[in-house]
Amino acid sequence: MTTVLEVRGLKTQFFTQDGVVQAVNGISYDLNEGETLGIVGESGCGKSVSVMSLMRLIPMPPGKIVGGEALFEGVDLMKISDDEMRSVRGNKIAMIFQDPMTSLNPVLTIGRQVGEALELHMGMSKSEARQRTIELLEMVGIPSAADRVDDYPHQFSGGMRQRVMIAMGLSCNPQILIADEPTTALDVTIQAQIVDLVKKLRDEIGMAIIWITHDLGVVAGLADRVAVMYAGFFVEEAGVKDLYGDPRHPYTIGLLGSLPRLDAERGRRLVSIEGLPPDLIALPEGCPFYARCNYRIDRCETENPPLRLVAPNHRVACWIDVTTAQPTR
Amino acid sequence: MSDNNILLDVQDLKMYFPITQGLIIQRHVGDIKAVDGISFSIKKGETLGLVGESGCGKSTTGRAILQLYRPTGGHVFFKGDDLTKLKGEALRRKRRQMQMIFQDPYASLNPRMTVGNIISEPLEVHNIYRTKAERQERVQELLRVVGLNPYFVNRYPHEFSGGQRQRIGVARALAVNPEFIVCDEPISALDVSIQAQIINLLEDLQAEFNLTYLFIAHDLSVVRHISDRVAVMYLGKLAELADRDELYNNPLHPYTQALLSAVPIPDPVIEEKRQRIILEGDVPSPANPPTGCNFSTRCPRVMDICKEVDPEFRDLGGDHWVACHLY
Incomplete structure (x- = not known):
């Protein structure tokens, strides 16, 4: 099995007025090709910060990646320039976020937002990107995608928005998909739809996944x-x-x-x-x-x-x- | 009601929120039917779990029962008195016997009041103790009951963690010695390890003070743990209501079946073998519910009749109530 990502001693801190918040304290792991790694923990345990650090999305200041490396395709993501990072982010490593309500831009159509990465990373023309966007929306199960591509985020429900986020994340065929609590804001029947979709796409596309969650139930069936x-x-x-x-x-x-x-026996404390x-x-x-x-x-x-x-x-x-x-x- | 054990009896409760149009002259153009004719009862000392997805009307039900919203229709009998008919002082006196614990421990405590003032406020409102010293003693006792240090009495809410704040919310609800507490998603905002602390506390308090709970939640595992009977709500109506074990072992309504199959179980071996019923689509808008059965747009077992006739919510025997044409 090939390792696609090697994280070594990753350490992130936030320098605040009250003191230094030691959010991530030297974590190391390997992610293999096509593998799904679940990272579980309670709020404030640093699980989101750890992947935001990988993507170099930590607001600096106050945040700072104070140590460690993350080897991806032979380069250390912690050392490359911002420009080089930008060509990796959203392209070879994509991310979907927790809150589908706030992670889409409300004043741009769905088509523009999904197509942006295609134009930027894949060098597609506007019309090619639009065509591919419609295919992607169909792939994530959005009905009558050709019509809905011109809709705005508020015209979509929470579950549908998360599908759009997934379409966006998968648009450039990433090798790694980082999912930061993608189902936490959703109802349980919609969560089941999304988990089902991600499993299906993983089997088709074969990307590795890092799935961040506080829910031990969700990762049990996925990771x-x-x-x-x-x-x-x-x-x-x-x-x-x-x-x-x-x-x-x-x-x-x-x-x-x-x-x-x-499935527990009754009356258990x-x-x-x-x-x-x-x-x-x-x-x-x-x-x-x-x-x-x-x-x-x-x-x-x-x-x-x-x-x-x-x-x-x-x-x-x-x-x-x-x-x-x-x-x- | 003939049965003396029934503490709360809800009959055909309706709560509509009007949709208006126009700036100066507000024309009434429709209704959000948040709760659309539900009936159930709760026995003394029992916990009734009310589950459903967001927007199904479960919180509105809790608030309409306590008359925090005045219901559009129906009756709420609490120990035989119809709360929907009571007003002013009479209603306020009744409120002493029914309290509420809210979902968000960050928003439900006044940040400018000390913990002591927050907990003693209901005591003052209902004039329960004559002197301040008596009230203070009661506050300290309540803090101890919910597992907080009585020395915290002069602290402010921001000095506490989410779990501790929820304990303060519980203490405030207990202050007036209520018989009935509506717990509106009391643990959804808390972390897993803290959730267990609050669930255990609620169970202990119920045993100690013989409390009756309406436990509102979206998490079916939690509801199964704490409830005696469970009601499943969908788009303003009850889909199914039964004894806890009966509902979880023998769910009849297709919505209940799908909901139960969607809940992940923290065990990879079981998860591997489980068959999920994946529901298509989203919940329709309560402003414009489908005709016939409100679940007909997503039901995997939908029949022609379901799109025309709204199924009656009826007892199939053994106190197992279902609203479905399949039975």
Whole structure:
């Protein structure tokens, strides 16, 4: 399997009046060709910032990518010039955003917005771009696309707008599609439509996907591999079946336990994770999950565990082995 | 009502919002039929889950029950009194027995009031304690009940996280010792690990104070966890209502079936084998609902009759109510 993207030690910080927000704290991963990687975490854990950094879309200042590299086709995306980055972004690496209501320009027609990337990156003429736009809209399941290409975003529903965003993202046949919570703003039946569509397009086009979400349910049916993020760190990364079937980090275990499930037995009390995630301005010296962890030992307070391999393709950042250890509180 | 156990009985509740045109002379040109004739009842101590997608009218239902909107039609009997007929002081006295917990813990607390003032306001409004000291004592007790430190009483909402703010919202609702609480998506704005904390809190409080909940949510897994009975709403009408296990194990309405199949289960092994019913299209506008059954435009099992006749919401036996021509 070929690796299309290698991220090494990516670190992003925001320099604010209150202090330095350590949003992403050195994450490393590989993305293989045609693979879907899910990045799961709660709000503020740095999952969006981590991919925005990859795309160099972090507002600077206050943000700054303070370290790390991201190798794509032999070049480090963190080092290339803005012009070179612009030819990658939207072309070989495309992104779709969470909120289909605000990520389209309300005063431009759908056709203009989807066609823009085609003219810019593929060198198409206006009429070629329009023709291709109609094909793309048909591909993402927009009925009577030839008529709707001249409509404005407000004439589309939320689910339809997200389809337009996907058409836009796929317009230049990207090798990597980054999806930042693309279904969070949508209803569950519409979410099912979108997930279904992305799966279908992935099988047809074969792009690699990074799917960011807070919903452990969505990635279970979609991802090949899942990484769990907490306070800017990857705390666990594994194949999707291992992560759900054999979670090894206390945070992952807690997250899975706190979900009410459609298929759970009745009367089960939810296992909540007490407390709150740490303040990213004042990260603790040791493990970021220390304060909320049920398995913590003294070492966790002073030393932050690195990601280490605990089983084939299964990395965990934890000093203890939850398969043998007993909860310490 | 003959059944003494019924706390709330909603009959043919309608809530229309007028659409007007014209600047000076406002002509009435149509209605948004947010809630269009729904009936159900809630027993004492029970949790009724009300699920549906955004815009289906579930929040409007909650507000119309509490008379925060005056319903366009229908009746809401609370312990035998028709709330839609009550006004002024009589209604205000009733409100002491029914409270609401809101969705957005960021918007539902006044940023200029301290936590203590927020929680004691309903106590003052309803004149429950004579002295300030008594009120303060009650506020501290409430903070303890919802799992907050009583020392927080003089802090402002911005000093709290989302989960803690939602606890303040719960404390405010509990302040007047209500019997009935409308929980309007109380956990949708919260993170997964915090959601579980609030769900557990609501369950504990229900057991301790014998509360009755109308739990409004769009998340079917959460509703299944907390509810005794579940009602499914679509475009202003109830599609199905049944006991929780009955509804989830034996959904009859095609919409309920599609909704349940669309919910992702956090288990890749199960997800691999699941068959999804993918609904085509979007929800129609409540200003212009389709004729006949309101689900007929998206229903995978639509028949000719569905496009003409609106199916009656009826009991198929065992308290399993469905509005569908298939049965």
